[in-house]
Amino acid sequence: MSAILRRLAFYLLAAWSAVTLNFFLPRMLPGSALQAILSTMRSAPITKEELAALEAEYGASNKGLLSQYVTYINHLLHGDLGTSTSKSVPVSTVIGTVLPWTIGLVGVATLLAFFLGTFIGIIAGWRRGGLLDTVLPVATFFQAIPYYILAFLLLMTMGYLWKWFPLGGGYDITRNSTVEPGWNGGFFGSVAYHGVLPAATIVLASIAGWILGMRNVMITTMDEDYVLVAAAKGLPRWRVVWVAARNAILPSISSLALSISLIVTGSIVTEIVFSYPGLGSAINNAVLDADYPLMQGILLCVIFAVLVVNFLADIVYVILDPRARREA
Amino acid sequence: MTTVGVTAPISPEQVQKRKSRITRSPKIVTGAVIVAIFAFIAIFGPMLAPHDANWQASTSSAFAQPPSSKFWLGTDRQQHDILSQMLVGGRSTMIISFVAGILATCLSILFGVTAGYIGGLVDDVLSIVANIFLALPGLLILMVVIKPLPAGDTDNPILIGAVIALTAWAYGARVLRAQTLALRDQDYVESARVIGERKPRIIAFEILPNLLPILASSFIFTVIYGISIYVVLSILGIVNPATASWGTMIQQAQGASAMISNDWWWYAPPALAVALLGIGLALLNFGIDEIVNPRVRSRRGSRRGVRFQLGLTPVLRTAEAAASPGFPHTGVTTPALEGEDR
Numbered sequence: 001m002s003a004i005l006r007r008l009a010f011y012l013l014a015a016w017s018a019v020t021l022n023f024f025l026p027r028m029l030p031g032s033a034l035q036a037i038l039s040t041m042r043s044a045p046i047t048k049e050e051l052a053a054l055e056a057e058y059g060a061s062n063k064g065l066l067s068q069y070v071t072y073i074n075h076l077l078h079g080d081l082g083t084s085t086s087k088s089v090p091v092s093t094v095i096g097t098v099l100p101w102t103i104g105l106v107g108v109a110t111l112l113a114f115f116l117g118t119f120i121g122i123i124a125g126w127r128r129g130g131l132l133d134t135v136l137p138v139a140t141f142f143q144a145i146p147y148y149i150l151a152f153l154l155l156m157t158m159g160y161l162w163k164w165f166p167l168g169g170g171y172d173i174t175r176n177s178t179v180e181p182g183w184n185g186g187f188f189g190s191v192a193y194h195g196v197l198p199a200a201t202i203v204l205a206s207i208a209g210w211i212l213g214m215r216n217v218m219i220t221t222m223d224e225d226y227v228l229v230a231a232a233k234g235l236p237r238w239r240v241v242w243v244a245a246r247n248a249i250l251p252s253i254s255s256l257a258l259s260i261s262l263i264v265t266g267s268i269v270t271e272i273v274f275s276y277p278g279l280g281s282a283i284n285n286a287v288l289d290a291d292y293p294l295m296q297g298i299l300l301c302v303i304f305a306v307l308v309v310n311f312l313a314d315i316v317y318v319i320l321d322p323r324a325r326r327e328a
Numbered sequence: 329m330t331t332v333g334v335t336a337p338i339s340p341e342q343v344q345k346r347k348s349r350i351t352r353s354p355k356i357v358t359g360a361v362i363v364a365i366f367a368f369i370a371i372f373g374p375m376l377a378p379h380d381a382n383w384q385a386s387t388s389s390a391f392a393q394p395p396s397s398k399f400w401l402g403t404d405r406q407q408h409d410i411l412s413q414m415l416v417g418g419r420s421t422m423i424i425s426f427v428a429g430i431l432a433t434c435l436s437i438l439f440g441v442t443a444g445y446i447g448g449l450v451d452d453v454l455s456i457v458a459n460i461f462l463a464l465p466g467l468l469i470l471m472v473v474i475k476p477l478p479a480g481d482t483d484n485p486i487l488i489g490a491v492i493a494l495t496a497w498a499y500g501a502r503v504l505r506a507q508t509l510a511l512r513d514q515d516y517v518e519s520a521r522v523i524g525e526r527k528p529r530i531i532a533f534e535i536l537p538n539l540l541p542i543l544a545s546s547f548i549f550t551v552i553y554g555i556s557i558y559v560v561l562s563i564l565g566i567v568n569p570a571t572a573s574w575g576t577m578i579q580q581a582q583g584a585s586a587m588i589s590n591d592w593w594w595y596a597p598p599a600l601a602v603a604l605l606g607i608g609l610a611l612l613n614f615g616i617d618e619i620v621n622p623r624v625r626s627r628r629g630s631r632r633g634v635r636f637q638l639g640l641t642p643v644l645r646t647a648e649a650a651a652s653p654g655f656p657h658t659g660v661t662t663p664a665l666e667g668e669d670r
Binding site: 010013014017018021025137140141143144145146147148149150152153156160216258261264265268269272283284287288290292295296298299302303306307310 | 456459460462463464465466467468469471472473475476499502552555556559560563564565566578590592595596599602603606607609610611614621
């Protein structure tokens with residue numbers, strides 16, 4: 001338990017640093033961020049009140065830095081991330097509508113890649129030199145291609161060329177579409193169909209890491225004495241593999257925690273390619289419109305999500321590895 | 329005492345053997361060739377390009393020309409020669425990713441090796457900093473940071489590379505720290521300490537050389553990361569290089585809906601070039617990994633009839649050496665290494 005508490009303290013510290021970084025980012029930028037925003041603002045001329053609000057947000061007001069910081073933290077604690085300048089609605093509302101899409105896509109794709117990759121890794125490590133070893137170079141190829149390019153190539157081939165899958169979007173929004181957003185089968189079917197290519201991109205790009213990591217640790221673990229004992233006892237082969245795999249999976253779980261921010265970044269890029277209605281497309285539009293509050297809100301939201309996943313991975317690790325409980 | 333410091337001379341055969349282990353690995357050779365070709369393009373590409381990147385074949389036509397004998401890779405809709413743009417556009421991508429790789433590797437040595445070797449409170453603080461950086465989504469921070477920079481700054485490859493490096497060093501630092509922890513208690517480090525060598529010297533001459541393979545692989549990893557980040561940043565229009573780059577080529581093709589009009593020669597070359605460069609670097613990384621860690625090798629075909637079983641690793645030194653005297657390039661050293669490794 002104390003191990004988990006210690007990790008929790010770290011994540012609180014990390015969250016606080018992220019919040020502070022987010023506060024200082026627009027204030028550290030060369031030139032006034034406010035000027036940049038105003039000069040690129042595409043909407044109609046803004047009112048005095050809006051200008052005052054913007055000034056308060058970007059430190060152009062004449063209040064001290066400390067009191068600005070306190071106000072910022074206070075707003076944040078109440079879930080107030082400011083107002084999106086391009087959409088004129090609270091940032092939290094925008095994030096609320098796009099977040100489920102990203103969580104769904106990234107969650108499903110990451111879990112799929114992790115479990116499938118780990119499973120293939122176990123088999124490949126067990127049967128080293130077997131047929132599955134030929135999968136490795138292929139998987140590594142996909143991992144080496146940047147997310148954007150991989151997504152782009154999949155879209156080109158399976159989307160435009162062979163027309164197997166839709167070209168983008170979260171569900172069918174064409175004119176003669178019968179899909180109603182809501183809790184109905186048709187909507188879910190459409191969402192799943194539109195999610196295939198983005199999810200495939202994320203799975204293809206990340207699966208090699210799990211396969212390779214699991215296989216290599218599996219090979220080392222199988223040389224351990226306790227695996228030999230398990231085999232010598234006459235346990236069925238799959239139980240021996242299970243003994244080895246249970247121990248070999250630990251490094252994979254800690255590397256899941258390490259790589260989750262890379263995966264999230266990659267999925268955001270993937271979303272942009274497929275115009276998937278998630279955080280990625282939202283931040284892309286925010287960048288195009290120079291919508292600073294929205295950009296920062298999304299940044300903060302992604303950092304918090306990554307920290308939460310890290311914490312969950314830590315808990316799983318502590319559950320699986322008794323040593324992690326004892327050491328703390 | 330007279331023999332202290334005298335090392336046994338390395339025989340020519342030993343040198344030969346070490347060299348051949350690298351050149352024998354097909355992954356390293358293929359990867360190195362691919363990366364070398366791209367490096368060549370980055371250095372000499374702008375001189376070889378038949379036209380300037382901004383040269384237009386005609387100012388009246390608004391149709392992208394497919395590849396022909398005149399324009400080997402065709403033209404885009406503004407009549408720019410794609411081949412010339414490809415040759416010119418590689419340079420910024422390569423410079424930025426290598427700058428990012430070098431700087432990030434230096435930062436990761438600074439943080440990782442220091443944390444691992446000194447330990448204690450320093451280790452705790454540096455590790456926390458590295459872990460926080462690890463959790464930050466680099467691309468998003470770069471989008472927020474680079475977007476408001478004036479256009480002149482986003483054209484400076486060193487600056488962009490440095491900013492990318494700031495978000496990329498943490499992973500390497502973690503790996504280096506773990507390995508330094510393992511090296512710190514080795515006998516030779518211990519003896520250097522007993523002799524009275526200073527900490528910087530121990531780190532630079534005893535520990536760093538043994539971290540080289542890990543350094544190489546974290547460098548390559550960062551370069552791949554830098555390429556993908558830079559390409560994405562330029563596709564999203566966040567950095568606007570004055571000259572053509574592969575990222576901006578894709579951006580223009582996408583902006584002009586080149587996919588719908590089926591102008592594949594417009595977007596395919598830059599996309600494939602980025603993919604191929606990534607694959608070349610990954611092959612290098614993979615090959616280094618196998619040399620450092622012989623156990624993870626997969627040599628299908630070179631071990632005929634050998635099945636790896638749970639709990640035992642077959643050692644075939646004599647049998648295979650006798651059975652295949654004519655195959656210096658396959659199998660012979662692998663089983664032997666397998667045996668030594670255990």
